[in-house]
Each structure stands twice: as C-alpha cells, then as structure tokens.
Amino acid sequence: MPHRGSAFLPFSLPSHLPWLGFLMLLLDAAFDVPFDDSWFDPEPDPSTPGSAEVSPDEQRRLRRKISNRESARRCRIRRQRHLEGLRAESARLRSQNRDLASRVGALAHRCMLVSRANHRLRAQSAALSRRLIELHRLVLLRRVLTMAAPAPVASHSGFGGVGYEQALASLLA
Numbered sequence: 001m002p003h004r005g006s007a008f009l010p011f012s013l014p015s016h017l018p019w020l021g022f023l024m025l026l027l028d029a030a031f032d033v034p035f036d037d038s039w040f041d042p043e044p045d046p047s048t049p050g051s052a053e054v055s056p057d058e059q060r061r062l063r064r065k066i067s068n069r070e071s072a073r074r075c076r077i078r079r080q081r082h083l084e085g086l087r088a089e090s091a092r093l094r095s096q097n098r099d100l101a102s103r104v105g106a107l108a109h110r111c112m113l114v115s116r117a118n119h120r121l122r123a124q125s126a127a128l129s130r131r132l133i134e135l136h137r138l139v140l141l142r143r144v145l146t147m148a149a150p151a152p153v154a155s156h157s158g159f160g161g162v163g164y165e166q167a168l169a170s171l172l173a
Contacts, residue, residue, distance in 0.1 A: 054062075
C-alpha cells in the first residue's frame with residue numbers, strides 16, 4: 001500500500017514507511033502538540049546506492065529511532081506538566097502557610113487577653129474570699145458576744161453598741 005502524500009501532512013511520506021503518517025496523526029491528536037518534523041528527511045537521497053530499498057533491520061532501526069524520539073518528547077511534556085503542578089502546589093501551600101500563620105498570631109493575641117482577664121479575675125476572687133472570711137469572723141464574734149454579754153448599754157463603746165455597727169459597715173463597704 002504505497003502512500004506518498006497526505007492532505008494532513010505538510011510533506012510526502014516515503015513509500016517504505018506508510019504507517020508513519022498515521023502514527024504522527026495519532027501522536028499529534030493525543031498530546032495536542034504539533035509534530036516536530038525538523039529531524040525527518042521525507043525524501044531519500046537518490047544518489048545513495050540502495051536508497052530505494054530499505055532492509056528490514058534498517059526499517060526496525062528507523063521505527064525504534066522515531067519511537068524513542070516521540071517517547072522522549074512525551075517524557076519532556078509529562079515532566080513539564082509535573083513541574084507546573086508542583087509549582088502550583090507550592091504556591092497553594094505558601095498561601096495556606098501565610099493564612100495559618102495569621103490565624104496563629106490572632107489566636108496567640110486572644111490567648112494573651114484571656115490570660116490577663118483570668119489573672120485579674122483570680123486576684124479579685126482571692127480578695128473577695130479574704131473579705132468573706134473576715135465577715136464570717138465578725139458575725140461569729142458578734143454572736144458569741146451577744147450570747148455572753150448582758151444587754152448593751154447605749155453609752156458603751158465596745159462591740160455591743162454603735163461602734164460594732166460602724167466597724168461592720170466599714171468592712172462591708
């Protein structure tokens with residue numbers, strides 16, 4: 001099945017390689033990259049002896065050469081796509097890292113504010129606990145004095161009279 005030219009190719013195919021055009025079309029369609037034909041000599045040199053007939057070994061060598069070049073081209077394309085994917089992943093991870101660093105900073109600030117508020121509330125709680133203990137002591141002291149002492153005299157300046165009420169009011173204030 002000799003095939004010298006094609007409407008799809010910009011050059012004519014050698015008659016001893018009819019499958020080459022189909023292979024190039026498949027590769028072009030599969031990788032969406034135009035076929036690089038700069039290395040391919042479509043017309044054999046008529047001055048070389050035996051150029052019209054190519055041995056099966058020579059055909060096999062040419063097929064392997066073409067196959068290797070196409071394989072290398074596909075490998076370069078895969079490597080380039082992989083590199084682009086790695087660059088995109090790197091950019092995404094850098095952005096995510098910046099976002100996380102910002103969130104960590106905001107959380108650290110909030111943690112510091114909560115810690116300060118907690119410290120202040122603990123100090124207030126301790127002061128209120130001390131005051132409550134003092135008030136309990138005064139109430140107990142008054143009960144003891146009220147039970148043990150006779151009725152208070154108005155002129156008495158001890159805890160049973162007005163002085164006690166003033167001391168209790170000052171502690172409550």
